[in-house]
Amino acid sequence: MARANRPVSRRQAWWLLAGALAAFLPLTQQIPLWLALASSAAFAWRAALTWRQWHLPPKWLLVLLVIAGTVGVFLQYRSIIGRTPGIALLVVFLALKLLELRAARDAIVTALLCYFLVLGQFLFTQTIPTALLSSLTVLITTATMLAASDDRPPPLMQLRRAGLMLAQAMPFMLLLFVLFPRVQGPLWGLPQDRYTAVSGISDTMSPGSIAQLSQSDAIAFRVQFKGQVPPQSQLYWRGPVMPSFDGRTWSVRQTLGAYTEIPYAVSGASVDYELTLEPNGKFWVFSLEMPGNLPPDSVLTADYQPIARQLVRNRLRYTQRAWPETHAGLIESRAVLRDALVLPAGGNPRVRALADEWQRRHGDDSAAILATAQEFFNRQLLIYTLNPPLLGPDMIDEFLFDTRRGFCEHFAAAFVYVLRAAGVPARVVAGYQGGEVNPVDGYLVVRQYDAHAWTEVWIAGRGWVRIDPTAISAPSRINSNLAAAVPAGEALPFLVRTDLSWVRELRYRLDAVTNGWNQWVLGYNPQKQRDFLAGLGLGEPDWRSMTAALAVLCGLVLLGLTGWVLRKRMRVDPAVAAWRKFTRRLGAQGIVWHSWEGPLAFAERAAAKAPAHAQAIHEIAALYVRLRYAPGASPQDLLSLRQRIAEFRP
Numbered sequence: 052m053a054r055a056n057r058p059v060s061r062r063q064a065w066w067l068l069a070g071a072l073a074a075f076l077p078l079t080q081q082i083p084l085w086l087a088l089a090s091s092a093a094f095a096w097r098a099a100l101t102w103r104q105w106h107l108p109p110k111w112l113l114v115l116l117v118i119a120g121t122v123g124v125f126l127q128y129r130s131i132i133g134r135t136p137g138i139a140l141l142v143v144f145l146a147l148k149l150l151e152l153r154a155a156r157d158a159i160v161t162a163l164l165c166y167f168l169v170l171g172q173f174l175f176t177q178t179i180p181t182a183l184l185s186s187l188t189v190l191i192t193t194a195t196m197l198a199a200s201d202d203r204p205p206p207l208m209q210l211r212r213a214g215l216m217l218a219q220a221m222p223f224m225l226l227l228f229v230l231f232p233r234v235q236g237p238l239w240g241l242p243q244d245r246y247t248a249v250s251g252i253s254d255t256m257s258p259g260s261i262a263q264l265s266q267s268d269a270i271a272f273r274v275q276f277k278g279q280v281p282p283q284s285q286l287y288w289r290g291p292v293m294p295s296f297d298g299r300t301w302s303v304r305q306t307l308g309a310y311t312e313i314p315y316a317v318s319g320a321s322v323d324y325e326l327t328l329e330p331n332g333k334f335w336v337f338s339l340e341m342p343g344n345l346p347p348d349s350v351l352t353a354d355y356q357p358i359a360r361q362l363v364r365n366r367l368r369y370t371q372r373a374w375p376e377t378h379a380g381l382i383e384s385r386a387v388l389r390d391a392l393v394l395p396a397g398g399n400p401r402v403r404a405l406a407d408e409w410q411r412r413h414g415d416d417s418a419a420i421l422a423t424a425q426e427f428f429n430r431q432l433l434i435y436t437l438n439p440p441l442l443g444p445d446m447i448d449e450f451l452f453d454t455r456r457g458f459c460e461h462f463a464a465a466f467v468y469v470l471r472a473a474g475v476p477a478r479v480v481a482g483y484q485g486g487e488v489n490p491v492d493g494y495l496v497v498r499q500y501d502a503h504a505w506t507e508v509w510i511a512g513r514g515w516v517r518i519d520p521t522a523i524s525a526p527s528r529i530n531s532n533l534a535a536a537v538p539a540g541e542a543l544p545f546l547v548r549t550d551l552s553w554v555r556e557l558r559y560r561l562d563a564v565t566n567g568w569n570q571w572v573l574g575y576n577p578q579k580q581r582d583f584l585a586g587l588g589l590g591e592p593d594w595r596s597m598t599a600a601l602a603v604l605c606g607l608v609l610l611g612l613t614g615w616v617l618r619k620r621m622r623v624d625p626a627v628a629a630w631r632k633f634t635r636r637l638g639a640q641g642i643v644w645h646s647w648e649g650p651l652a653f654a655e656r657a658a659a660k661a662p663a664h665a666q667a668i669h670e671i672a673a674l675y676v677r678l679r680y681a682p683g684a685s686p687q688d689l690l691s692l693r694q695r696i697a698e699f700r701p
Contacts, residue, residue, distance in 0.1 A: 059152045062202040064101040066209075067152060067161050068094065070195035071145055073188040074168040081175050082139050083127050089120070093146035100150070108150055116147055138171040158199040165192040179568050190214060222608045228575070229583070230601040251331040252290050252481050252502055257300040258442055261481070262458040265437055267499035270329055271483055272337060273566055274495040277323035281339075283485050284529050285375050287505065287517065288337040288497060290482035292354040294387075298395040299446065301464060301479045309350035309358075315514075317343050319376025327569065328367040334358040337482060339373035340517065346371065353387060354478065355379050355515075368574055378514040383476075388509060391476035399447040399468065406472030417475045417510050421518070424469055428523045431455060433462065435525035459521045459528075463504040466520040476509040480517075484529065491563035625689055626678040633671055633696045637661075640701050650675050664701055671695050 059067075072094060079087045100107065120143035121131065128136040145164045151157060169188050172181055193213035194206075204212070251271065253260065272288075293301040322339060326346075336346045336357045345351060346369035349359045359367075380387075405427075413419040431451060439457040442449045447468045450461050457465075463479050470477040484503035486495040505519040522529040571579075584597070634644035634653070642657045654672035658665035674692045 057155045059154060059158050060202050061101055061104070063158055063198050064097070064152055066195045066198040066202070067158055068097055068101065068149060070162060070165045070188075070192045071149055073191045074165040075142060075145065077172050077181070077184055077188070078138060078142060078168060078175075081135065082142055086120075086123065086127075086139055086142060090142055090146040093150060097149040097152075107153065110151070113147055113151055116150075117143070120147065134174050138168070138174065141168055141171065155199055159196070162192055162196045162199060165195070177573050179565065190217060193217060219612055222612075223605060226601060226604050226608065229580075230597050230604070232577075232580075232597055251333060251499065252335065252483075254291055254293075254303040254333070255300050256293055256302075256460050256464070256479060256481055256504060258446060258461060258464070259439065259458070261460045261502050261504055262437055262439060264502040265458070265500045269499045270562075271331070271497045271499055271501070272326055272328045273569075274327075274486065274497065275325045275493065276495065277325075280488055280495060281322055281375070284522075286485050286495075287340045287503075287519075288483040288486075289340045289342070289355070289357070289480060290335045290337050292352070292356045292478060292480050292507075294354065294390045294393075294478040296394065296464075296468070298398055298444075301467075303356075304354070304390060309352050311345070311350055313343060313345070313351065315341070315355075315377065315379040315381070317341070317374040317377045319374055322373045322375060323371070324373070325368065325370050327566075327574070328363060328369075330365055331363050333363060334361075336363065336367065336369070338371055339375070341374055341377040341379055343372040343374050343377075353384075366569065366573065368570075368576075378516060380509060380514040381512070383509060383514070388476045391478050391509060392471050392474065394468065394471050399445045399472075401445075401448045401452055402465075402469050403472050406469050406474075409473045415474070417508070418513075420470065420473045420475050421508055421510065421516075424466065424473070425518070425520075425523055427469075428462075428466065428520050431524070433457065433524040435459075435462075435521065435528060459504045462520040462524065463506050466506050466518065470506075470508060478507050480505055480507055484519075489559050489562050489566075491559045492566055494563075494566055496562060624679075626675060626692065629689075629692050629696050630675050633675075633699065636696075636699060636701060637668075642701075650679075661701055664699070667695065667699055671699065 075090060075094070099105065121140065124136050124139045124143065125131050127139070130136050131140060141164060145161065145168065148157065148161050148164060152161065165188070169185050169192070172185055190210065190213050193216060194209040197204075197209050197212055252264070291303050293303055295302045295304050321343060324339065326337070328336060336349050336359050338346070338357050341355070342351075342357060345357060346359070346367070348361070349357055351357055409420050409423050413423065432455065433451075434456045435458070436456045437458065439461060440454045442454070447465050450457050450465055451469075467477040467479050481502070481504045483497050483501045484505070485501050486497040488495050503521070505517060505521065507515045508518050509515055519529060575583075630650065637657055638644065640661065642660050644653050648656075650672045654668050658668045661668065671692065674688060674695065678688050678692060
């Protein structure tokens, strides 16, 4: 009890301030600016109190600050429960706890708050830099805990002791990670906060919307194929289907029903792969056309759009089988076909006149109208560009006959519009096209700049047929990549540029490391744990067998560490061993050395009792002191000490 009430020393206060800053700084981008500034002011106040040795603020003032901080967090988030408001409250408590450091008990509480905030960092991001920064914070906080008990060692010694303790705990951490029964999803059960929107494909498409995504190099998902990677021209990753059009914006249609199983017959050769989807804040789960199975906890809409049952807020990994040669909707409902023909009243007179002429020429022959439309797009010499000009009310007319410059959404929108005007059911499909194989780990990486829009046309007897009008005018976009399709001189996303080969090589390696982290650390879910343990020969492990294995292995590790510590303690310094041999010889003559007695004091007492050997005793004691306590002792001194003791015969 007296130890807990011991006052906090100046050095301990500096350690606690360092630990608090290490835990606070990584969270500044997650908390509001006013709280970051207020907490920084509290840390500066604590530093001034320690530097100047001023008195701590009165308790009534701290109580008022706690109330003010709690009210501020509530007004900011309209709650004090949840991930972000909870972390904000911990930051308030940590900053104010530093201002009432009086006893060792306060120091321990402050260090524990730092540990909690380290865990809080992983509620926002779980990247490798976050893990490294958190490890550094844990090292500093552990050194702070040691300083709370004994602040006499210098800082480097405290950090070394903390690092040694953490290194000894590392085997237990690895065993717990591998064997502790996993649960699906995050461990914390806090309500999900409303978070900022994630860059990705939306449920609407208007001129320029996908072109904006082309400037983002954020990863949408990664794919590992079980066999050979299909050609670039076959990599169409199906996302939201947009049959509704209001004259400028295409949008997803709300469906009343959904399929829990694939409603069409597959055909042709299959493609097997595993897809790791990054959080997108939407319901989309992307699949290579056409999916032969559905990801877990997902359904298929009436227009064959895979969607998750919940918003994709966490990284998902699922195994898929695609059938690229499959045509869905051979027998389609009248309601779906009717929705695929709807156009706003009026507008775009030139396109409508052209479509009427096609319809008069070909009648109800959808295949002939489709071929005519493809030939027309080929003759128009449309230009694929990242910087399309702004379009007016009759945007389809202006794109096809005036500007003739656009991005994939312009091509898809115009193609669907002209076919609908000619009486052919058609709709827009958004998703991603292509991707880039990382030569380091073999994964196909699909980024936001691979976002794409294409069309589906319904032909009697063939069902829904994918037609990509971009491929008609800019085939290099489909067969190669974005950089090969745009005109020379246009600004490209940094990672798409072909003149920065060293950047690409560096990116490949960083992506491979990040992917390994995601797959084996963040993605170590129950299924992966069962597969890994089964590979080690544990058969079908359950929580009982894993708990037993965990207990046995932790016991073996503890036994090994205990043996290592005992062996280390048994190793005696050579100078100490020689000194003990010397004292045993004197002890045989009745001159006993006590462990609490210094070597020079013992030499004085021994010389008084054995004056005939006084000079030898003093020389041996002086040599031992130089070896043990003086800097710069040489191996020759140790040899000399051993030789003198060997010659000493009392």
